[in-house]
Amino acid sequence: MRRAMAISIAVLATLALGACGGGDDSSKDTANQGSPSSGGGEPVDLTFWTGFTQRELKVIKKVVGEFESAHPNIHVKVVGGIDDDKIIASIRGGNAPDVAHSFTSDNTGAFCPSGAWIDLAPYMQRDGISDDIFPEAPRNYTQFEGKRCALPMLADVYGLYYNQAMFDKAGLSGPPKTMSELMEYAKKLTVRNSDGSLKVVGIDPMDGFYENAAAHWGPSWGADWIDESGKSSFASDPGWAEMLQWQKELIDFYGHEDLVRWQAAAGDEFSPSNAFEREKAAMNLDGEWRVAFINDETPDLEYGTAPMPVDDDQPDLYGSGYTTGNIVGIPKTSEDQDEAWELLKYLTTDDHALAALANGILNVPTTKTSLESDELDLDPKFRVFLDIFAHPETRTTPITVAGSANQEIFDAFVTKYQSGKVDDLQGGLAEADEQVDAQLANAGGGDVP
Amino acid sequence: MSRDLAAERARARRRAAWKRRGLVLGFMSPWLAGFTVFFGYPLLATAYYSFTHYDLLSSPRWVGLANYEYLFETDGRIWPSVANTLWLIAVAVPLNVLFAFGIALMLSRARRGVGFFRTVFYLPALVPPVAATLGFVYLLNPATGPVNIVLRALGLPDPLWFDSPTWSKPSLVLLGIWGVGNMMIIFLAAIVDVPRQLYESASLDGAGPLRRLRYVTLPSISPVILFAVVIGVIEGLQYFTQAYVASTIAGGSAAAATEGANSLGYPGDSTLFYPILLYQQGFRYFNMGYASAMAMLLLVVSFVVTALIVRNSRRWVHYQGAPAR
Numbered sequence: 001m002r003r004a005m006a007i008s009i010a011v012l013a014t015l016a017l018g019a020c021g022g023g024d025d026s027s028k029d030t031a032n033q034g035s036p037s038s039g040g041g042e043p044v045d046l047t048f049w050t051g052f053t054q055r056e057l058k059v060i061k062k063v064v065g066e067f068e069s070a071h072p073n074i075h076v077k078v079v080g081g082i083d084d085d086k087i088i089a090s091i092r093g094g095n096a097p098d099v100a101h102s103f104t105s106d107n108t109g110a111f112c113p114s115g116a117w118i119d120l121a122p123y124m125q126r127d128g129i130s131d132d133i134f135p136e137a138p139r140n141y142t143q144f145e146g147k148r149c150a151l152p153m154l155a156d157v158y159g160l161y162y163n164q165a166m167f168d169k170a171g172l173s174g175p176p177k178t179m180s181e182l183m184e185y186a187k188k189l190t191v192r193n194s195d196g197s198l199k200v201v202g203i204d205p206m207d208g209f210y211e212n213a214a215a216h217w218g219p220s221w222g223a224d225w226i227d228e229s230g231k232s233s234f235a236s237d238p239g240w241a242e243m244l245q246w247q248k249e250l251i252d253f254y255g256h257e258d259l260v261r262w263q264a265a266a267g268d269e270f271s272p273s274n275a276f277e278r279e280k281a282a283m284n285l286d287g288e289w290r291v292a293f294i295n296d297e298t299p300d301l302e303y304g305t306a307p308m309p310v311d312d313d314q315p316d317l318y319g320s321g322y323t324t325g326n327i328v329g330i331p332k333t334s335e336d337q338d339e340a341w342e343l344l345k346y347l348t349t350d351d352h353a354l355a356a357l358a359n360g361i362l363n364v365p366t367t368k369t370s371l372e373s374d375e376l377d378l379d380p381k382f383r384v385f386l387d388i389f390a391h392p393e394t395r396t397t398p399i400t401v402a403g404s405a406n407q408e409i410f411d412a413f414v415t416k417y418q419s420g421k422v423d424d425l426q427g428g429l430a431e432a433d434e435q436v437d438a439q440l441a442n443a444g445g446g447d448v449p
Numbered sequence: 450m451s452r453d454l455a456a457e458r459a460r461a462r463r464r465a466a467w468k469r470r471g472l473v474l475g476f477m478s479p480w481l482a483g484f485t486v487f488f489g490y491p492l493l494a495t496a497y498y499s500f501t502h503y504d505l506l507s508s509p510r511w512v513g514l515a516n517y518e519y520l521f522e523t524d525g526r527i528w529p530s531v532a533n534t535l536w537l538i539a540v541a542v543p544l545n546v547l548f549a550f551g552i553a554l555m556l557s558r559a560r561r562g563v564g565f566f567r568t569v570f571y572l573p574a575l576v577p578p579v580a581a582t583l584g585f586v587y588l589l590n591p592a593t594g595p596v597n598i599v600l601r602a603l604g605l606p607d608p609l610w611f612d613s614p615t616w617s618k619p620s621l622v623l624l625g626i627w628g629v630g631n632m633m634i635i636f637l638a639a640i641v642d643v644p645r646q647l648y649e650s651a652s653l654d655g656a657g658p659l660r661r662l663r664y665v666t667l668p669s670i671s672p673v674i675l676f677a678v679v680i681g682v683i684e685g686l687q688y689f690t691q692a693y694v695a696s697t698i699a700g701g702s703a704a705a706a707t708e709g710a711n712s713l714g715y716p717g718d719s720t721l722f723y724p725i726l727l728y729q730q731g732f733r734y735f736n737m738g739y740a741s742a743m744a745m746l747l748l749v750v751s752f753v754v755t756a757l758i759v760r761n762s763r764r765w766v767h768y769q770g771a772p773a774r
Contacts, residue, residue, distance in 0.1 A: 088505055091506060092506070109735075110506060110735045111506070113507075114504055114506035114507040115506075116506040116507075208712055208716075257609065260591060260613070262592070263612075264590050264591040264594075264609075265592030265593050401735065402734040402736060403734050405733075405734045409526075412717060412718045416717040419614065421717060431525065435524075435525045438519070438524065439734070442516070442519045442523070443504075443734050443735060
């Protein structure tokens with residue numbers, strides 16, 4: 001019995017992690033919700049939590065400082081280095097900030113339906129702000145099932161980086177525009193060592209390497225995550241199978257094991273030993289922020305940027321890509337929601353603020369008009385990403401109740417397929433569909449009595 | 450009269466007994482309070498949440514057995530995670546016990562430098578699991594890691610270790626064996642404790658070193674082996690930290706820019722152990738009700754497995770001074 005007790009204690013130690021905190025969070029109903037009043041002149045202290053740190057945090061503070069100058073009665077305390085775990089814990093604990101910024105738009109599906117972040121529609125209506133001011137993708141990743149609890153503040157956009165010097169040497173004139181061109185270029189640019197191992201890789205499509213994920217490659221085939229009925233569509237959308245077969249062909253060209261070894265030696269993504277910056281990769285799928293890293297770490301690198309090449313049968317997709325971005329919302333526990341809205345509105349809809357943030361942090365500004373702003377002072381290589389962002393076919397990942405569960409389940413399948421461990425591709429895709437649908441039904445509390 | 454006296458005495462005895470109980474409770478109260486707050490309440494709360502839909506942000510909503518139905522009937526990732534966990538227990542527990550015992554046996558025979566070797570073999574147990582795992586991921590890097598450089602120089606095959614679905618679990622087993630120091634110390638104490646005269650009589654009866662090991666050492670330390678197996682199995686059921694760190698680091702940073710730990714289970718779900726899936730459901734997929742159901746199952750399985758081991762152990766564990774069966 002004593003032993004059983006000891007064992008139960010050991011087990012409980014893990015469970016304690018899961019249960020701490022309690023479940024009743026109907027603590028404080030928001031007084032102002034739904035009926036915004038105009039901001040008064042009383043002095044108000046706001047707290048703004050952001051994920052940015054160091055240099056980027058300074059940029060945020062500067063822009064918030066301009067907001068304070070324009071609103072002398074509002075004082076904002078900016079706290080950096082915040083992640084979603086902290087935001088969620090603070091909302092549960094009732095000590096959340098007045099305005100919260102998250103890097104993870106996937107979690108909109110947790111913040112919106114639960115009411116953890118308040119509905120912004122009444123404020124937007126009052127101030128005559130339509131969500132049409134944002135392109136479609138950011139409009140989508142800031143709301144869930146029609147409930148708008150967040151607005152976008154800067155976005156990440158994915159495109160192709162290519163090494164100009166290597167292109168010149170191989171006699172290639174410009175960036176590839178179709179997937180068959182990309183395949184051809186990648187093979188041509190690959191260089192092996194005398195022992196057969198990979199020295200320079202044309203482009204590495206293996207899932208999990210640097211920014212490689214199904215979400216980031218899928219738009220090149222116009223692949224969608226859900227069909228019209230809202231079900232997972234890996235098997236029914238032919239784009240996914242085509243993407244996987246294309247990636248597998250290239251991986252088999254390198255040799256799966258050789259490519260894994262090359263990756264292991266490739267150096268950290270966010271360090272000066274990044275494979276593209278060190279010229280170990282001739283091309284790479286990456287976000288717009290890489291321009292700033294290259295200017296900082298390897299300014300002599302001769303390179304270019306372009307949209308990702310697209311499926312040969314869908315040339316209209318060229319110019320589009322994948323985007324996701326930062327979301328900003330007002331936790332329901334905020335006591336000064338009117339003033340919090342003023343700050344949120346400034347950070348997400350003011351073109352001057354967005355241009356200042358984009359110039360300083362080197363992310364893409366998120367309103368349609370700010371993309372055209374004269375204030376933007378950006379490298380031409382960076383401007384490519386603004387065009388991708390504004391492209392009508394540019395996609396984002398659907399918001400779900402279960403965070404990024406759909407992406408993680410699919411990426412695990414992609415990894416298995418790429419390593420040659422899946423014989424029946426169509427069957428595997430259908431299985432992944434089933435898993436995602438079941439996971440979302442369970443996480444949504446659906447299908448229950 | 451005598452009846453009154455007897456009743457009076459009985460009352461006094463009862464009073465004394467209550468007083469004693471009160472005293473015992475008083476002394477136990479710190480533990481009782483801690484147990485109630487940190488174990489009792491969480492256990493009950495977990496049991497309750499397992500019947501609810503709970504996303505951490507809104508109030509739990511009763512869904513009956515839906516989470517358990519999903520667990521046993523629908524979730525396609527449960528069984529791979531269970532299989533990974535069972536694999537780990539089946540391979541790592543015997544190997545850890547064997548190595549801990551083997552090292553302890555050698556140390557008990559060493560004539561010189563005992564203190565030095567004890568320290569050397571114990572030291573890894575002091576390294577925090579996260580640091581140790583980071584170290585191993587570095588050492589076993591398929592391209593630049595010193596282990597593979599040596600293997601290649603010797604003309605031996607150089608596996609992909611944490612980057613291969615085949616080798617990722619064996620790599621974690623290696624990490625576990627490296628850190629058996631705690632268990633080794635317990636074995637060493639038990640081996641040193643075996644009465645000398647048993648060995649002497651066995652020698653007089655003509656038993657060689659192997660027979661002495663088989664018929665004297667092993668039976669004498671069998672309670673420690675049982676302890677090692679039970680603890681090993683429970684640790685195996687709860688295996689988390691090393692797998693979390695190894696998959697996240699070796700899996701690279703696909704989405705590190707937006708969110709860490711997207712590569713749990715890397716490569717290809719080969720390190721997706723049951724507790725990793727539980728964590729993922731509860732804290733990453735906002736599915737705490739289901740995670741609680743998984744935790745309840747883990748609790749039941751831990752009980753059953755331990756009960757089976759303890760029951761089965763009656764055949765091979767000998768307690769000194771206990772009457773022969």
